[in-house]
Amino acid sequence: MQEIRSKIRAVPDFPKPGILFRDITTLLKDPDGLKDVMKYFSIRYKGRKIDKIVGIESRGFILGATLSYMLGIGFIPVRKANKLPAHTRRIDYALEYGTDTLEIHSDAIIPGERVLLVDDLLATGGTAKAAAQLVESLGGIIVECAFLIELTDLKGRDKLNEYNIFSLIDFKEE
Amino acid sequence: MQEIRSKIRAVPDFPKPGILFRDITTLLKDPDGLKDVMKYFSIRYKGRKIDKIVGIESRGFILGATLSYMLGIGFIPVRKANKLPAHTRRIDYALEYGTDTLEIHSDAIIPGERVLLVDDLLATGGTAKAAAQLVESLGGIIVECAFLIELTDLKGRDKLNEYNIFSLIDFKEE
Numbered sequence: 001m002q003e004i005r006s007k008i009r010a011v012p013d014f015p016k017p018g019i020l021f022r023d024i025t026t027l028l029k030d031p032d033g034l035k036d037v038m039k040y041f042s043i044r045y046k047g048r049k050i051d052k053i054v055g056i057e058s059r060g061f062i063l064g065a066t067l068s069y070m071l072g073i074g075f076i077p078v079r080k081a082n083k084l085p086a087h088t089r090r091i092d093y094a095l096e097y098g099t100d101t102l103e104i105h106s107d108a109i110i111p112g113e114r115v116l117l118v119d120d121l122l123a124t125g126g127t128a129k130a131a132a133q134l135v136e137s138l139g140g141i142i143v144e145c146a147f148l149i150e151l152t153d154l155k156g157r158d159k160l161n162e163y164n165i166f167s168l169i170d171f172k173e174e
Numbered sequence: 175m176q177e178i179r180s181k182i183r184a185v186p187d188f189p190k191p192g193i194l195f196r197d198i199t200t201l202l203k204d205p206d207g208l209k210d211v212m213k214y215f216s217i218r219y220k221g222r223k224i225d226k227i228v229g230i231e232s233r234g235f236i237l238g239a240t241l242s243y244m245l246g247i248g249f250i251p252v253r254k255a256n257k258l259p260a261h262t263r264r265i266d267y268a269l270e271y272g273t274d275t276l277e278i279h280s281d282a283i284i285p286g287e288r289v290l291l292v293d294d295l296l297a298t299g300g301t302a303k304a305a306a307q308l309v310e311s312l313g314g315i316i317v318e319c320a321f322l323i324e325l326t327d328l329k330g331r332d333k334l335n336e337y338n339i340f341s342l343i344d345f346k347e348e
Contacts, residue, residue, distance in 0.1 A: 009260065011259040011260050014259035014260075015256075015259070021259045023259045023260060025250070025251060025258065025260075025279055025282070028239070028242070028248065028249040028250070028251070029226065029248040029249065029250055029282060030248055031246050031247055031248050032246070033248065034239065034242055034243050034249060035243060035246060038243055052203065057232050058231050058232035058235055058253075059235075059251075061232055061233075061235040061236050061239070062235050062236075062239040062249070062251075063239075065202070065208065065235070065236040065237075065239060065240050066239050066240050066243045068202070068208055069208050069209060069212055069240045069243070069244075070243075072205050072206070072209060073205055074202065074203040074204055074205050074207070075202040075203065075208055075236070076199070076202070076203055077199060077202070077233075077236075079232075082189075084199065085185040085188040085189070085195040085197045086183065086185050086188075086197060086199075105199055108199070108203060
């Protein structure tokens with residue numbers, strides 16, 4: 001796990017001054033980086049009763065789709081507003097400043113399906129919570145929310161306390 | 175191949191009236207959909223001399239990252255403006271109305287590296303051409319541009335005529 005951690009780059013002052021951004025592109029460009037990450041995710045979820053994997057745009061597509069391939073489970077994208085072409089459910093959610101919108105195709109989930117939600121990063125948890133609510137609005141059941149990185153100081157886990165949460169690596173801000 | 179084709183949904187009038195949008199989400203949500211697609215991609219590229227796989231945001235992440243995992247080759251995201259945290263190269267390119275911008279991390283490619291460019295859709299070819307030029311601006315060599323879908327009537331292949339092009343499935347507009 002230390003090897004994965006060491007390949008994640010810390011970029012100061014992105015997206016704004018004072019924020020230390022954890023950049024997974026340095027991990028992904030390593031030939032073994034994605035493979036090592038996915039090994040752990042597949043070990044955790046293989047053989048679990050999961051009907052769909054939902055990935056959140058856009059870095060959640062990288063991990064979510066790869067896991068979907070590995071486990072032979074259908075992949076569902078949750079996207080920003082006006083990107084999905086067919087009929088959607090949408091949810092607005094609060095950001096630090098302003099709001100953002102996520103959408104899912106209305107026919108993406110069959111009521112009662114068990115869903116694994118995947119994203120690269122758990123920060124405040126706002127995006128993941130909105131995505132989970134979209135899944136639930138279609139009758140899906142969130143089995144777990146899985147992240148590559150958790151920024152523990154931001155307490156996203158508290159915001160998602162009604163769900164099972166898994167993160168591979170956590171960072172405390174210095 | 176007919177099985178893959180039949181799982182792609184045609185959505186009329188998206189993103190605007192008169193456009194028939196080819197929607198891969200219906201393919202991806204099928205448990206075998208991504209697996210079948212990736213089987214063909216991996217057969218084509220296994221054993222080829224490829225140093226990096228570049229995926230274009232955001233549906234290109236789905237295919238590109240999965241192929242990167244399968245072949246054990248590092249994955250590089252090309253993203254819309256202001257999404258990548260470290261130092262980037264950027265390129266502006268013309269759309270039908272207005273312009274758009276793509277970025278790549280400046281340290282993503284080492285000069286001389288052989289790069290496979292991956293996206294879901296070849297339409298007019300403008301986005302792929304801009305992404306290829308970004309890769310070349312860092313000294314990368316485009317081995318091939320690979321797409322799941324090619325809309326042949328839009329002649330993207332002509333715009334990319336200096337590169338090798340591969341597409342798994344093509345559609346003519348009715």
